[in-house]
Amino acid sequence: MMCSDREVQLSEYVDGTLGVEARALVEAHLAQCAGCREAVAELRALLAGAAALPKSIEPGRDLWAPITARIVQRATWNVQRAFWRGALAVAATLVVGFALYHLLPSSTAHDRREGRGWVAVQADYARATDDLAAALATERDRLEPATLALLERNLGVIDAAIRESRDALARDPENIELRALFAAAARQKVELLRWATRAAT
Amino acid sequence: MQADPSDLVQRAQQGDQAAFEALYRAHVGRVYALCLRLTADPVRAEELTQDAFVRAWERLASFRGESAFSSWLYRLTVNVVFLGQRASRRRALRVFTTDDPAALERPSDGSGTGAHLDLERAIAALPPGARQVFVLHDVEGYRHHEIAELTGIAVGTSKAQLFRARRLLREALSR
Numbered sequence: 001m002m003c004s005d006r007e008v009q010l011s012e013y014v015d016g017t018l019g020v021e022a023r024a025l026v027e028a029h030l031a032q033c034a035g036c037r038e039a040v041a042e043l044r045a046l047l048a049g050a051a052a053l054p055k056s057i058e059p060g061r062d063l064w065a066p067i068t069a070r071i072v073q074r075a076t077w078n079v080q081r082a083f084w085r086g087a088l089a090v091a092a093t094l095v096v097g098f099a100l101y102h103l104l105p106s107s108t109a110h111d112r113r114e115g116r117g118w119v120a121v122q123a124d125y126a127r128a129t130d131d132l133a134a135a136l137a138t139e140r141d142r143l144e145p146a147t148l149a150l151l152e153r154n155l156g157v158i159d160a161a162i163r164e165s166r167d168a169l170a171r172d173p174e175n176i177e178l179r180a181l182f183a184a185a186a187r188q189k190v191e192l193l194r195w196a197t198r199a200a201t
Numbered sequence: 202m203q204a205d206p207s208d209l210v211q212r213a214q215q216g217d218q219a220a221f222e223a224l225y226r227a228h229v230g231r232v233y234a235l236c237l238r239l240t241a242d243p244v245r246a247e248e249l250t251q252d253a254f255v256r257a258w259e260r261l262a263s264f265r266g267e268s269a270f271s272s273w274l275y276r277l278t279v280n281v282v283f284l285g286q287r288a289s290r291r292r293a294l295r296v297f298t299t300d301d302p303a304a305l306e307r308p309s310d311g312s313g314t315g316a317h318l319d320l321e322r323a324i325a326a327l328p329p330g331a332r333q334v335f336v337l338h339d340v341e342g343y344r345h346h347e348i349a350e351l352t353g354i355a356v357g358t359s360k361a362q363l364f365r366a367r368r369l370l371r372e373a374l375s376r
Binding site: 059 | 222226230246247259263321335367371374
């Protein structure tokens, strides 16, 4: 029977994690305590047995089929989700833009064009895309390669649309249709980035 | 002829499912053994093995080759087991019957001796915390600070669980 207060020390002795002094004290104790010597022998046998256990155990059935089904299902789901979110965002933006253009009194529309509202809208989009792009940059590795490639292709298309709208607005700053186009593209980018950060986390 | 593992990983990273299947075939036994020993539940171990490979597929892009693919995969598996454990605490607890060790009797290399099976049964019967630390430390070779990082417990707790597991195993095996 080992000394009950030596349990931790003997375990660490067997692991080889004791300092020089503590190790010498344990060895001095072992020289005179048969119970602790026996416990050390049992511990060594246990560790040898644990290290010798088979590293591989085959599951009772082949798990590849359910794994591949889940991989395919998730990829399809991710692409579908991205497509429908993008499509809905474009549709919503077009509806809002159309309503604003046709329903607002001309003076109000003029005030919005000339006033701080448009500047604030652009700043909001810029802030949202910057925040989301920064969040995505830290988590992008979590996306599967095919999804990441699709995301980058779509972002490239949207960025090109934003650039073209901006260039056109620089030439004709008061054109409300150009503003609606810019807003639609910016909104689509925010939605896509929002989806990607959610999918990656 | 066997494919080069790094070539398989690269192909899988580019979306090649056949390459990923080859990686699955090469590692499933080790991943399942790890899940089974950590959970002592063959059904749960199969679910977690699937989860681990689905997660590995999703995260392949984050594998940079700084360590062996096998080390990366086994660490990811341990993470999946402990994430699943936290989630399942919110669900009903499964009951494991230690008199059903059939799943532990299928070592793929045919090396399941009587002593191995006694030890497997004794490990499976340990309390969960002690069992998990024993498997990670004494079977898989992780250090206490790595176990703490992987499982979210303190280093001191990991040590205490290991000493407890060793005491319980010595008692069980000497009966």
